[in-house]
Amino acid sequence: MVSSSQKGLHTLLSANLKKLTITPPSASSPDFDFSEVFGPLTPHHNNSAQSPASTSSASAFLADPPVIYNRSHSFVGPSPRYTLSSSLPLQIQELENESLEIASESESEIISEKKIGPGDFEILRVVGQGAFGKVFQVRKKVDRDDINGGDSDGDGDGDGIYAMKVMRKETIIKKNHVDYMKAERDILTKVMHPFIVQLRYSFQTKSKLYLILDFINGGHLFFHLYRQGIFSEDQARIYTAEIVCAVAHLHKCGIVHRDLKPENILMDVDGHVMLTDFGLAKEIDESSRSNSMCGTTEYMAPEILLSKGHNKDADWWSVGILLYEMLTGQPPFTHANRQKLQQRIINEKVKLPPFLTGEAHSLLKGLLQKDPTRRLGSGPNGGDDIKRHKWFRSINWKKLEARELVPKFKPDVSGKDCTANFDRCWTTMPADDSPGTTPTAGEHFQGYTYVAPNPWLSSDDRKVHNQGEIKEK
Template sequence: MRGLVSFFAALLKGKKVAFSDFLHKYVSSQQFCRHLDTQKIVRRQSRPRREKKERGTVVSSVNSETSQIKPSDFDYLKVIGKGSFGKQKHVMVERSILLKGLQHPFLVGLHFSFQTRNMLYFVLDYVNGGELFYHLQREGSFPEPRAAFYAAEMAMALGYLHSLDIVYRDLKPENILLDSEGHVMLTDFGLCKEGVAMGGIMHTFCGTPEYLAPEVLQGHPYNPAVDWWGLGTVLFEMLYGLPPFYSCRKADMFENILHAPLQVHSGGSQAACSLLEGLLERDVSKRLGGSRDLVELQEHPFFGSINWEDLLARKVRPPFIPKVTGPCDVGYIDPVFTRLPVPASVNERCQVGGTSEAFPGFSFVNPVEYLAAEPVS
């Protein structure tokens, strides 16, 4: 593996009922999958590269290689998060989404997935610039240009998922990471819904209270426009420090989401106010992005300074670049996690049993990793 490129992600964290970067899922005897209490920075033991001329034979060999990946192939260095519980189906949904979004610049990618008798493992992109939630806690709010940059990259990630008929459904600062260069990386795809084209509807009640769209809260059928409401709530929080309808009493907050007028603070630009009003429109038929999806946002004046092609190519310089000294720098991760010892339970030594997998088809090796790790014959 090329250095420290993976981070085990997942997990429910303090402020909001939410999963935050995700790795480890634990299979219980009741056939539930439990997020382990840790996210790990890991390093795959390196091996010499195979010559380029042999690359044509790689794809056919990848599936057999997945059965050889095991916990002891990695060095466990730091705890970077804690977690809670997830259902089986969320694990397989997450794996499916990760496979589809492998090459997008603003989505966390999957390097390996494998299983032992008691655990499921995801080895994901290692992202150490900190959660957006962490930076908002420290700074309170962001200037409009910085908020616009993050919102634009989030919008591109959501638009890409929508183009694959995937609805994200859980946008919030805890699920938005910054990489070491300052770009957005969306993570935690356990609540995604596949197979929902524009105009399609869903009924499942899920999400995080502060960021729930009114149609979800009411139990009404809903469509991919729920993600644009989510982007509106995150943008509002980036600009003003709290979600738009926040209350410490959940019942009041739900009432606010359904009925309270949007209180746009003074000092914001007209374009920002217009975008927030468009995204946080309760009438889904009138919500910005509800008919032409990402294109509607790209045409909005708030993003007038954004060159979308350059943004997708990561050619736009981020307004904030995390001061990390290297991949081992965990300075932007809460010390309440990094000071914890790595639990011995995660380094389960047993081999992966290809014929006795509790989750058939779960194991995966990204072909890029296979190319980089194969020994010379």
């Protein structure tokens, strides 16, 4: 039997479909592709056997460029690599049977008619593990009564492959990271960009938080950089340009990422990069500064290490470190001792390898200015100043943001559920979302539930829809 609210939604959808006009795609103007991926932090590889014996001297650049080494972790986020046998069997176990958070009676009937929870997703395999829980590759179960066809990524093929990030409330509360987790969810609901992973759903049970994001099956940038050793300037240019576009968009939205690194950048099936992991991101006003000590040490700007307060300019330093690593195989400042590493970042000059072009040198010098007020991108024009740099002369920025500039390298992907580009130490783990041990009071995470707006609805209808889905008070 169909309820009155379902009839209303069907009527609304039918009315909008009648207004729909479909323009045949052309080679020069392809549609945006927001399909597939979110992933966990790629496990760190110990590559010392492959790396040159000396990396501290500038003379190391005269030989073959060094490759990625084992770096430190984010202060808030993923845990170190887990050593597991590749022979572990894949075991899919039943999800915990917990009650979802209950919407108030005053909220939209959409919630009471159709709630989203762990039972709506079939776990396929583990693709990562962090400090607060696991990241699973999942398939959304098809619901015949779902007006979206049971496949919210809109391709109609019923695959519905996503990444499900599961975090334990008890651990989050004990580590005093409630604000970080809430900020990650809130920021992801506000951002939509062709080079930023998209949040589809968020919900909670008595003991866990869940984020459902697009699954990007090309793997992490770190995974491909580790395999190749270094990228050519042409290859690095398009990746850096896409990262600059994404970061500039975040800054226009008043958001600072604060943990940019190859492990937090994914690659889709077409070779485009996607920013992910907003666990350390923060909304900061243009005139405000944050004094938090957070990030991954090798990528942290000097002003963060000096506790001088930081804002969006810190992200442009991290972009400079990213570019340096893509072109040389390692960050410019390295040391096994964290305190000595911090001193190097604060005091030492960046050594620019001679095999890079003068234009690459110029861009790196601009981004890696220790004084944030002199850093490229710190002015009133922000990322536009970076886009105008001569190293990006060959980039057509409008075509880039329309995903019309096709990267030469495409990851080897066999299908939407392919995990060949994720480390086997994750994908061979038992796929088990085990029951939470301790139910946690819900007051810490009020308003966590979210369903991405239906793309068929008009802007006014979306507003009403979202008020019903994510109303917080």
